Amino acid sequence: MxxxxxxxxxxxxxxxxxxxxxxxxxxxxxxxxxxxxxxxxxxxxxxxxxxxxxxxxxxxxxxxxxxxxxxxxxxxxxxxxxxxxxxxxxxxxxxxxxxxxxxxxxxxxxxxxxxxxxxxxxxxxxxxxxxxxxxxxxxxxxxxxxxxxxxxxxxxxxxxxxxxxxxxxxxxxxxxxxxxxxxxxxxxxxxxxxxxxxxxxxxxxxxxxxxxxxxxxxxxxxxxxxxxxxxxxxxxxxxxxxxxxxxxxxxxxxxxxxxxxxxxxxxxxxxxxxxxxxxxxxxxxxxxxxxxxxxQNWNYWADKQLYRAMEEANDWAFDDRKKYLKKRAFEIVADQTGKLFNPNVLTIVWARRFAGYKRADFLTQTLERFNKLTSNEKYPIQFIWAGKPYPVDYPAISQFNNLVHISKNYKNVAVLIGYELGLSKRLKQASDIWLNNPRVPREASGTSGMTAAMNGSVNFSTDDGWIPEFINNGHNGFVVPQADYANMTVQEQDDYDLNKLYEILEQQILPLYYDNYDTWRQVVKNGMRDVRFQFDSNxxxxxxxxxxxx
CATH class of the missing domain: 3.40.50.2000 (Glycogen Phosphorylase B;)
Structure with a gap:
């Protein structure tokens, strides 16, 4: 040529x-x-x-x-x-x-x-x-x-x-x-x-x-x-x-x-x-x-079988496919950490670049609440963290390492390495909830949640980046309502966001997933539909x- x-x-x-x-x-x-x-x-x-x-x-x-x-x-x-x-x-x-x-x-x-x-x-x-x-x-x-x-x-x-x-x-x-x-x-x-x-x-x-x-x-x-x-x-x-x-x-x-x-x-x-x-x-x-x-590019990222089951209104096939995707991704978790995750358990994934404002370890800031959340037998939960800190961003690296040390105390918490395109797609398929909690308004866009929605995951986020254009709270995802952040100190903003995250998780998300799965499935499908054209890179x-x- x-x-x-x-x-x-x-x-x-x-x-x-x-x-x-x-x-x-x-x-x-x-x-x-x-x-x-x-x-x-x-x-x-x-x-x-x-x-x-x-x-x-x-x-x-x-x-x-x-x-x-x-x-x-x-x-x-x-x-x-x-x-x-x-x-x-x-x-x-x-x-x-x-x-x-x-x-x-x-x-x-x-x-x-x-x-x-x-x-x-x-x-x-x-x-x-x-x-x-x-x-x-x-x-x-x-x-x-x-x-x-x-x-x-x-x-x-x-x-x-x-x-x-x-x-x-x-x-x-x-x-x-x-x-x-x-x-x-x-x-x-x-x-x-x-x-x-x-x-x-x-x-x-x-x-x-x-x-x-x-x-x-x-x-x-x-x-x-x-x-x-x-x-x-x-x-x-x-x-x-x-x-x-x-x-x-x-x-x-x-x-x-x-x-x-x-x-x-x-x-x-x-x-x-x-x-x-x-x-x-x-x-x-x-x-x-x-x-x-x-x-993000729908053709590359989306799970087509999940979309087909949704379009055919075949809920059995839809649930079966999502369970299969979780099971397959959990093999990576088992391989890397020796932990066996259960595809029937609500799985929350936080995975993206590690940077201070993205607050990777946010939910673990109050270990007492985190322990309560992770040991709840009525509403069991699984957590996966992954992402690459910049190789000389030592605060971000210590945040990653801190999560690794915390995860050693739990059977249902895992931290993975190798967060590149391949693992990213698997983790989106593994997740029921895609957690995103940057400090508003520091996330310009934050596109990882788009590809999560394309794989049957529900976005749960602070109200930043692309999220205000996408989430209709409770309908296609869950969002922390914005406070008057401009007049808050960083600590006040963090306290407010953390309380809201726990509140929404404990009072809305977990009960919905376990007590009303048909409605949960509808929220998943709404997210998949809403992301399909509006947030396809075409x-x-x-x-x-x-x-x-x-």
Whole structure:
């Protein structure tokens, strides 16, 4: 295949004829391709799958991480061990494209690999690597670890995605109408494109931006002089950069610059769109921020047999299938922890990236109440936790380890490792309740509950991210009613949420599951129906063309 005049290798639907190059630091397309860490990757992976299903004129630009994010293993006492294993991908094609970019005033060779759309049913994707014999060792390590903890390496990764990605698009002769940055990691592309387009106004016509971070502190900032020293600005002086970006302190704020260079940006839920407009509204020169709610690919995630039984109104088949899915997933629990879980028992799963605001161990904060809950013989319960903390986020790692130690005291509490696409799907099938309790309003979207609903699990959540658009309390899920969080201390907010979670669990969810299963089944089905179209990524990928790429 000739990659020098690249066109998407399928007939394009006329509605989606505009050419788009979509830049993302991570893509979770399928379990064998381990180049993702969490939600951002799950989202971009589903986007690529929908791009394929809808026949969109879009290509994905990412990075081929030699060691992935990391592999989750266990120490001798079952606590978390971070391990790094080399990955090999025989299904990627060598494009034969090799070129140089400048990093730290030093030429670095970049090679491009291709993921054919037919391999995993995704839009065509190109993945960049610097792990080449032509490069010195330090340059090779740029593409070793996703979100490397070393600041200089991380800035180099951002240059590779942005400048390297934009240069690759030129090497392909793809000539996109739009460059879409999924998060601001690739904003260095703007400086490469300024050299090409010669004006900010022309650049703006070609750049759109998706922001995922609902708080300013979470947006990447780096020392402007470090960025300059590392050739981030493609030959521009710091003074020129300041003039163009309006940044006059020493912190180069990637998201702020993206908002000033893009013609249009979007938040990833209606609530997040509002939060983003308020958060960035105090800065001048930023583009309008709309909202396109995240979604997940139904074809990839949903259990089709469960949906078939629901559509045929065959409750026996529906219950039988859900029980089978639980039983199959519980084999993983038994294998990892030696605990035998019962498919007839209400199972609660908390599984996603471990981060402080997501409050993974929230229900265990009052062990007295947790003990009472887990030892209730009338309404038995099972808990599973899983998820990957960032490998140097020590508070999150100790939270994970604390849960491991707590779980040793219970037959019906398990903590699993290896939370990637494969395990994620199994845990969604294992769960009756998908527990989500972030501190409002810190979750931009939080899409894991969507794929849980697609596998017959009921969402139980604080009212954040996508949840206000989905949950009709008691009808298709359960939600903690919002309090006046803005006027509460963090401790007051935590106390309120924790009490409400226990209250709803003990007084509504458990009695419903055990005393009124027919109604419970209806709640499950309502969730499956409501998530089916509104939160399928085909809707989202269509909206990107309709609302962001216009």
């Amino acid at each position: 000739n990659f020098r005049n690249f066109q998407v290798p399928y007939p394009v639907d006329d509605r989606y004829s505009k050419k788009v190059a979509y830049f993302s630091m991570e893509f979770a397309v399928h379990q064998p391709l381990k180049i993702y860490s969490g939600g951002l990757g799950f989202l971009s992976g589903s986007h690529m799958r929908s791009g394929y299903e809808l026949r969109q004129n879009i290509i994905g630009i990412g990075i081929l991480w030699k060691y992935g994010y990391y592999d989750q293993a266990r120490n001798q006492d079952q606590t978390l061990q971070v391990t790094w294993m080399e990955k090999y991908y025989s299904f990627l094609e060598d494009t034969g494209i090799k070129f140089q970019i400048l990093i730290h005033d030093h030429p670095v060779w970049v090679k491009a690999y291709y993921l054919n759309p037919e391999t995993f049913k995704s839009a065509p994707m190109f993945l960049l690597s610097t792990d080449l014999p032509e490069n010195d060792y330090v340059s090779q390590t740029i593409t070793h670890r996703l979100y490397d903890a070393n600041v200089a390496t991380k800035v180099a990764q951002f240059i590779l995605l942005g400048v390297g990605g934009a240069k690759l698009v030129d090497e392909l002769n793809f000539n996109p109408d739009l460059y879409h940055l999924n998060e601001a990691h690739g904003i260095s592309a703007a400086f490469y494109l300024l050299n090409k387009f010669k004006s900010v106004d022309t650049l703006r016509k070609h750049l759109v931006f998706t922001t995922h971070t609902p708080e300013e502190a979470g947006n990447e900032k780096h020392d402007i002089y470090l960025c300059h020293k590392m050739s981030y600005f493609c030959g521009m002086s710091v003074d020129e950069v300041r003039k163009l970006t309006g940044i006059y302190d020493d912190q180069f704020n990637h998201s702020l610059v993206a908002l000033r260079f893009a013609k249009l940006a979007n938040g990833v839920s209606q609530l997040h769109g509002r939060v983003s407009r308020e958060m960035w509204g105090k800065y001048d020169g930023i583009c309008p921020i709309i909202a396109i709610t995240n979604a 809707r989202m990928a269509h909206e990107y063309y309709e609302l962001l790429y216009i």
